[in-house]
Structure formats: C-alpha cells, structure tokens
Amino acid sequence: MSMAYVRDRDAPLRAPPVGTAGALGWLRENLFLSLGNSLLTLLLAVAIGYIAWGVLDWAVLRAVWTGADRAACAINNAGACWPFVWEKFPQWIFGFYPISERWRPVTAFLIGAAALVPMLMPGLGAKKWNALFLLVVYPVIAFELLAGGLFGLPEVETTSWGGLTVTLVVAVTGIVFSLPLGILLALGRQSSLPIIRSASVAFIEIWRGVPLVTVLFMASVMLPLFLPNGVSLDKLMRAIVGLSLFASAYMAEAVRGGLQAVTKGQTEAGLALGLSRWQTTRKIVLPQALRISIPNIVGIFIGLFKDTTLVLVVSIYDFLGIINAGLQDAKWAAPQTANTGYFVAALVYFAFCFAMSRYALFTERRLEPAGRR
Known part of the structure; x- marks a missing residue:
C-alpha cells in the first residue's frame, strides 16, 4: 500500500484571527465586547480625559512655578502655587524638628528602608534574622535617633x-x-x-x-x-x-x-x-x-x-x-x-x-x- 498521503508531522500552526490576539484582542475582549460595553468605555474615557485635562491644566499649564510670596500666586486665573510647596516642603517632612538635626530622621528612614527592601524580596534569604532586626533592633535605633538623649545626640521632644x-x-x-x-x-x-x-x-x-x-x-x-x-x-x-x-x-x-x-x-x-x-x-x-x-x-x-x-x-x-x-x-x-x-x-x-x-x-x-x- 502506498503511504504517500499519510502525514508524519503536525500541520504548522496558523496565526489567530485578526482581532482576537495582541493589543487589539485585549481591547475587544475587555472594553468593546458588546454595544453596551463599548458605550460605557467611551463614556468613561471622556470622563477620565476631562478630569485628566483639568488636573493637567491646573497643576502644570496654568501653574505658578517661581515666586517669593503670595503675590506670585495671587493673580487671575492662576493654577497651582508651587513656590508655596517649595518653601514649606521641608517642614511638611520634618515638622518642627531642629534644622541642624534633620539628618537623624533621614538616617532612621534610610536604615529602615535598607532593612525592609530585602524583607519584601522573596528571593533573598535570612528572613528570620531580617524580621528580628526590623521588629526588635530597628525600633530601638530609630527611637534613639529621633528622640536622642544618648551617645551625644541632643534630646528632641516629640512635640517638635x-x-x-x-x-x-x-x-x-x-x-x-x-x-x-x-x-x-x-x-x-x-x-x-x-x-x-x-x-x-x-x-x-x-x-x-x-x-x-x-x-x-x-x-x-x-x-x-x-x-x-x-x-x-x-x-x-x-x-x-x-x-x-x-x-x-x-x-x-x-x-x-x-x-x-x-x-x-x-x-x-x-x-x-x-x-x-x-x-x-x-x-x-x-x-x-x-x-x-x-x-x-x-x-x-x-x-x-x-x-x-x-x-x-x-x-x-x-x-x-x-x-x-x-x-x-x-x-x-x-x-x-x-x-x-x-x-x-x-x-x-x-x-x-x-x-x-x-x-x-x-x-x-x-x-x-x-x-x-
């Protein structure tokens, strides 16, 4: 018997129909699956675009970027007053903490971040020792850095x-x-x-x-x-x-x-x-x-x-x-x-x-x- 018409390997895979794969397929499946979904997607897109444009216009396009006092921002049709942020931002971060001692909270946060990042990364080992440091050792270090009173650090009351x-x-x-x-x-x-x-x-x-x-x-x-x-x-x-x-x-x-x-x-x-x-x-x-x-x-x-x-x-x-x-x-x-x-x-x-x-x-x-x- 002749075996000329018996396939000895799988037929090559054909590309999926246009509109069912890739970015176009995702859009069709998730946003434009039906007439109702398409209308809702368009309405939400218009609403999000309107809000985004309003925020961009206020925070960037019409914003005031330089100035020394309220006179820079007290103008008609002005947007965000960023000079106010530049001047007050250090106080927003540290409160009334003495300026000469602000390196202490920065150091405390950097130590905490350096210990927290390995804890959050699944591939790194020594989780128990890391957790022990974060839960037992680090709070003592952070409190001493922030409050002071030992090792020559000036004491800073929590009211500051x-x-x-x-x-x-x-x-x-x-x-x-x-x-x-x-x-x-x-x-x-x-x-x-x-x-x-x-x-x-x-x-x-x-x-x-x-x-x-x-x-x-x-x-x-x-x-x-x-x-x-x-x-x-x-x-x-x-x-x-x-x-x-x-x-x-x-x-x-x-x-x-x-x-x-x-x-x-x-x-x-x-x-x-x-x-x-x-x-x-x-x-x-x-x-x-x-x-x-x-x-x-x-x-x-x-x-x-x-x-x-x-x-x-x-x-x-x-x-x-x-x-x-x-x-x-x-x-x-x-x-x-x-x-x-x-x-x-x-x-x-x-x-x-x-x-x-x-x-x-x-x-x-x-x-x-x-x-x-």
Missing part, C-alpha cells in the same frame, strides 16, 4: 516632631503592633476556654464600637490614669497606643475570617500526624488563614495609614496637620495655596497606599499556587 515623620512613625508602629495583637485576639476568640474567648470578644467588640476620634481623646486623657505613679507617656505615645489597639480589633476580625475559611479537615490532618493543637494551628492553619486574609489585612493597613490624620485632634501635627498649619502663614495667603497643599497631600497618601496595595497583589499572586495545592 511633625509632618511626614510623625505620619510614618504612627502608621508603621501601629501596623507592627496591631497585626500580632490581632492574630492573638482572633485565636483567642476561637479558643475553647470560656474566659479567654469572652475576654477576646469583649475587647474586639468594645474597640470596634467606639469611633477612632474618641479613642484618641481617651488615650490622651484617660491613659495616664492607668499608669503607675511616676510613669508618664507623651501625647505621641498615647496616640500610638490608642491607634494600635483600635486597629488590632479590626485586624482580629480579618484574621478570624481567614481562620474560618480553613476547612476543619486541615486541623484533623495535623492532629492525625501527631502534631499538637498549637503546632497544627501555627504550622498548618494560621499560614493558610493569613494567606486568605491578605486583602483584608492590607485594607486595614491602608485605612490605618490614612487614619493617622486624626491625631491632629490631640494636637499632633502629622503630614496633613502640618500642611494645614502652613496655610495660616500670611505670607502665602493666596486663593490657590490651600488647593495646592491638599493636592500634594493627596499625591503623597496615594503613593504610599498604592504601593501597599500593589505589593499585596504581588504577594497574593506569588502564594496562589500554594493555595491551589
């Missing part, structure tokens, strides 16, 4: 701190303390011991039922009453304690949701392998629960970072507070200075919050294969 320095100190400290405390509260709420479970439930519900503004007022006024004689905390420390306890209650509920999402069979499998209940929770259940809870945990972190603006109610000048204080300067009393200051504040807060959300998304994608297994 302000601006982005205070925002980062309050936010980072609140995040570091609220996460482990929230995990303990979540585990306590699921404990089989009635006393621990009731105490955890009471703590969570009480703190979640009180507005943060009230918590800050109470921390500023009532906390000193519960301290031993001769022990006192300044206003910044009181605000950090109140904010950390407040955030830990919400963190506990986020972690508890992750714990409930882990099937009971995971615990039974760990116990069947001879692990104790604590080992099963620590090595099997809790890692899965934290992976599931990443979106909620990051949402709480972002909310906590933005809630630092409320410390202004107890006379602590965070980043937004120091901007408001700068607006009282008669030298820059122009119509556009307030809008420009708030615009810069929005950009700074967006940058930090967007970075946290993007890294959380990266972590979710990296851990997704482990979840499928």
Whole structure:
C-alpha cells in the first residue's frame, strides 16, 4: 500500500484571527465586547480625559512655578502655587524638628528602608534574622535617633516632631503592633476556654464600637490614669497606643475570617500526624488563614495609614496637620495655596497606599499556587 498521503508531522500552526490576539484582542475582549460595553468605555474615557485635562491644566499649564510670596500666586486665573510647596516642603517632612538635626530622621528612614527592601524580596534569604532586626533592633535605633538623649545626640521632644515623620512613625508602629495583637485576639476568640474567648470578644467588640476620634481623646486623657505613679507617656505615645489597639480589633476580625475559611479537615490532618493543637494551628492553619486574609489585612493597613490624620485632634501635627498649619502663614495667603497643599497631600497618601496595595497583589499572586495545592 502506498503511504504517500499519510502525514508524519503536525500541520504548522496558523496565526489567530485578526482581532482576537495582541493589543487589539485585549481591547475587544475587555472594553468593546458588546454595544453596551463599548458605550460605557467611551463614556468613561471622556470622563477620565476631562478630569485628566483639568488636573493637567491646573497643576502644570496654568501653574505658578517661581515666586517669593503670595503675590506670585495671587493673580487671575492662576493654577497651582508651587513656590508655596517649595518653601514649606521641608517642614511638611520634618515638622518642627531642629534644622541642624534633620539628618537623624533621614538616617532612621534610610536604615529602615535598607532593612525592609530585602524583607519584601522573596528571593533573598535570612528572613528570620531580617524580621528580628526590623521588629526588635530597628525600633530601638530609630527611637534613639529621633528622640536622642544618648551617645551625644541632643534630646528632641516629640512635640517638635511633625509632618511626614510623625505620619510614618504612627502608621508603621501601629501596623507592627496591631497585626500580632490581632492574630492573638482572633485565636483567642476561637479558643475553647470560656474566659479567654469572652475576654477576646469583649475587647474586639468594645474597640470596634467606639469611633477612632474618641479613642484618641481617651488615650490622651484617660491613659495616664492607668499608669503607675511616676510613669508618664507623651501625647505621641498615647496616640500610638490608642491607634494600635483600635486597629488590632479590626485586624482580629480579618484574621478570624481567614481562620474560618480553613476547612476543619486541615486541623484533623495535623492532629492525625501527631502534631499538637498549637503546632497544627501555627504550622498548618494560621499560614493558610493569613494567606486568605491578605486583602483584608492590607485594607486595614491602608485605612490605618490614612487614619493617622486624626491625631491632629490631640494636637499632633502629622503630614496633613502640618500642611494645614502652613496655610495660616500670611505670607502665602493666596486663593490657590490651600488647593495646592491638599493636592500634594493627596499625591503623597496615594503613593504610599498604592504601593501597599500593589505589593499585596504581588504577594497574593506569588502564594496562589500554594493555595491551589
């Protein structure tokens, strides 16, 4: 029999139809799949373009870039007043920190960034030692650099701190303390011991039922009453304690949701392998629960970072507070200075919050294969 018409290899692959692959295919699949989607895409594009053009026109095209006082910005149809930002920006970063000592918060932030970057990079090892440095050693170094009093560093009272320095100190400290405390509260709420479970439930519900503004007022006024004689905390420390306890209650509920999402069979499998209940929770259940809870945990972190603006109610000048204080300067009393200051504040807060959300998304994608297994 002749084998002349029997194919001995696969037919060559043909290119996909035009409009189903590449950039054109993505646009068609995601933005122009139907008539309704196409109309909605066009309406949103027009709205986004209109807003973007308005911001560009105000912040760049009609903006004032040079000047020494309000006269430069107090002109008709003027846009953003950037000279106001150039003059006030150092104060927005450091608050009332002495100018000659501003190298200290800069050094503290650089050390923290140098330690945090390897911690966030999955490919680098020594995570335990890195975490130990960030949680134990670095807070001592940062506090000594900022507060001074030892090693020949002049003492700087926390009342002189302000601006982005205070925002980062309050936010980072609140995040570091609220996460482990929230995990303990979540585990306590699921404990089989009635006393621990009731105490955890009471703590969570009480703190979640009180507005943060009230918590800050109470921390500023009532906390000193519960301290031993001769022990006192300044206003910044009181605000950090109140904010950390407040955030830990919400963190506990986020972690508890992750714990409930882990099937009971995971615990039974760990116990069947001879692990104790604590080992099963620590090595099997809790890692899965934290992976599931990443979106909620990051949402709480972002909310906590933005809630630092409320410390202004107890006379602590965070980043937004120091901007408001700068607006009282008669030298820059122009119509556009307030809008420009708030615009810069929005950009700074967006940058930090967007970075946290993007890294959380990266972590979710990296851990997704482990979840499928």
